[in-house]
Amino acid sequence: MQRLQGAPEECAHEVLDVVPVVMRVVRNKLREHGAQLLSVPQFRTLSFISRNNGASLSEVANHIGLTLPSMSTLVDGLVTRNFVIRRTHEDDRRRMDLTLTEHGEATLRSARKETQEYLKQRFTGLSESERGTVVKGLRILRQVFSERTA
């Protein structure tokens, strides 16, 4: 079965098999992050808002891949925890402008750092070329799964 490495079937199979396993490690690591534990969607939401200051709720929901009500609830939690500031947009009062607080930025930074630190360790056992393959593979996956194919 090693010979169909280039087949779409094999890609599909490996994705279904491997991605959930990696995901679980990432989730557990993020959740360990001291008192300020973050779920994966919370982490991703903070990341997005940090990169897109003043984003609207719809924009965030769309990017993260949640429905609007789900994102509304999620952001609500982030506001309560003082990670996010939510104000109505000046011109269009239906929209919300989302930005991170200082505390939100700091939490995001340290959560990202801790998690990456941990993941990094896992990769030190590999050869440089193996790591290169991992990075290339993931970049291709990002491209494949970022397209809004619905």
Added chain:
Amino acid sequence: MQRLQGAPEECAHEVLDVVPVVMRVVRNKLREHGAQLLSVPQFRTLSFISRNNGASLSEVANHIGLTLPSMSTLVDGLVTRNFVIRRTHEDDRRRMDLTLTEHGEATLRSARKETQEYLKQRFTGLSESERGTVVKGLRILRQVFSERTA
């Protein structure tokens, strides 16, 4: 930034960035599976039991990476939906023997097929060599993240 492809940092960064995106697509696809929608943990649990007939609850929990209570609840749902048979072990009456029903096997098969079918499509746009890279990268990831490092 393209030049540090072989660095552990870059692996960590890509994992944190890309894996959640792919995961979401997989989850949504699994959940679309007709009336018999499965969550990712449910799907993985059915897969494991199918491959390991008569597995105990602890074994399943351990493999999937859930706590025993969480797995107990999850399996409870699968039993209710007639996907799984749960009986006490003959010799050690503390243990549970888990097996799939015919219906469970069939559901698993068709959920896997539909999801893989969908994922496959996404990969048809790639070159054979790109797909090879994806497969190789994922196999390395599996190896890295299967080790019980805690």
Added chain:
DNA sequence: TATTGTTATACTCTATAACTATA
């Protein structure tokens, strides 16, 4: 009327703590 967001409701996921049954 169309768009942006929130609220209500309901399940699943998940953990920790406390418990029961068996060995």
Added chain:
DNA sequence: TATAGTTATAGAGTATAACAATA
């Protein structure tokens, strides 16, 4: 006493349906 599982409880994630406010 140690092991295998369950039950109780609680918070987060998520969806759909119904609603409110603004354009």
